[in-house]
Amino acid sequence: MPDQPPPVYLDNAATSFPKPAAVAETMARLLDTTALSPGRAAHRYSLAAGRVIFAARETLAALFGCRDSSRIVFTNNVTTSLNIGLQGLLRPGDHVITTGMEHNSVMRPLRLLERLRGIRLSFLPTAATGEVDVDALPRLLASDTRLIVVNHLSNVTGSLVDLATLARFKGDALLMVDAAQSAGSEAIDVTAQGIDFLAFTGHKSLFGPTGTGGFYLRPGIVLPPLVVGGTGSNSEHEVQPDFAPDAYEAGTPNTLGIAGLAAGVAFVRETGLAAIRRHEETLTTRLLDGLGQIPGLTVYGPGPGPHRGPVVSIRLAGISVSDLAFALDRDHGILGRGGLHCAPAAHRSIATYPEGTLRLSLGYFNTEAEIDSCLAALDRVRSRC
């Protein structure tokens, strides 16, 4: 049997792969040399684990322009972060402005709070490309608008939301940013961009392992925690500490995963966001240009350029997205993702609901040769339709 070429992984919007070598090296070394339970004792292993977590907080704070690393809280993923933020911030009757491009990690908590607390939702207009009209914000704002929550980089179309405009017009409302796709790929500065709550995940463009994530909470904002319990601090009290980060980090954290995440973030900072972005934009432009040459293929999303990220949604005439995804994987080793990408609202906005799209999401470790392989594979599938 002839050697098969290695798969071409184009599902980085789900989880980035591969990771920088330092991620696995760091995790393996720590797992073999220390016990990884931070803040739970005063012996050297506990202190070493505390230093791991502290260093991770510091590097993430630096990446996000946050001056006080105690405002970086670790969670298991961005969904947990968004739930802490949304369920903690929103009070009965509050008005919330969001977009038509949200992932279910935002939409489901909002729909739950709509039912349980009677919050009211308004939506910024969304174009068929997935681009959000942020200039409409002033006319949606009301005296009781508590929150504006947006998906910074769409996991369906790659469209980016202009945070600067939202921050400029938000008034007294708080700005919550779902940075699941953008953290590690787009420049984010919570201070300069006026972000009050930034939710991130570790396993996508920050190159950490799954099971890592967190959020930034602007100083002065106090939220009730979703989960309470042991924190290693204030141990003589039966009441949860009220200061960040401890208030939101009950239970022994995923120290090993956070160490891997820190190694991933260090890679991002050493490589430079500008270099990462430049490479991803080059690949995305090559992909979009090639897709435009394939008859019967439709691209859903913005054209090439700096106003979009490396996520591309397509359909091919004559074949379902699930069959297309399967054919690309089985016959050509191209790993994309078909369906709704946990974002039915976004697919309604771009008129691809309920079938969805085939998503090709690129990462820093993809190459131009891989993009060309993908394009050639799509053309071969098309020729058989």
Place this chain on the structure above:
Amino acid sequence: MSTITMPARDSGERCYAVLLSIHFVLKAEQLLKGQGLLHDVVPVPRAISADCGMAIEFPCQEAGAVTALLAAADIEITRLYRRTAGGDFAPLTIDNG
């Protein structure tokens, strides 16, 4: 600004600052290192607190500099003690006003 009510002399005595949690202990360590202020990260003495964490130990003659540095960084000292020659821990007053 932070002030401390204790004699400013090199007595060789050690002082102990208990902070909110291990995060703030390590942040304080980072700041103290940056300023070249001698210190150790040590287990919280049980005579001071039932907490199971770490504290910052430092020469008492540096207490003014240490408390000022931490106050400037918004790091709250929850308890501050001086260890006496007899081994007892005497509380010190911190004026964060």
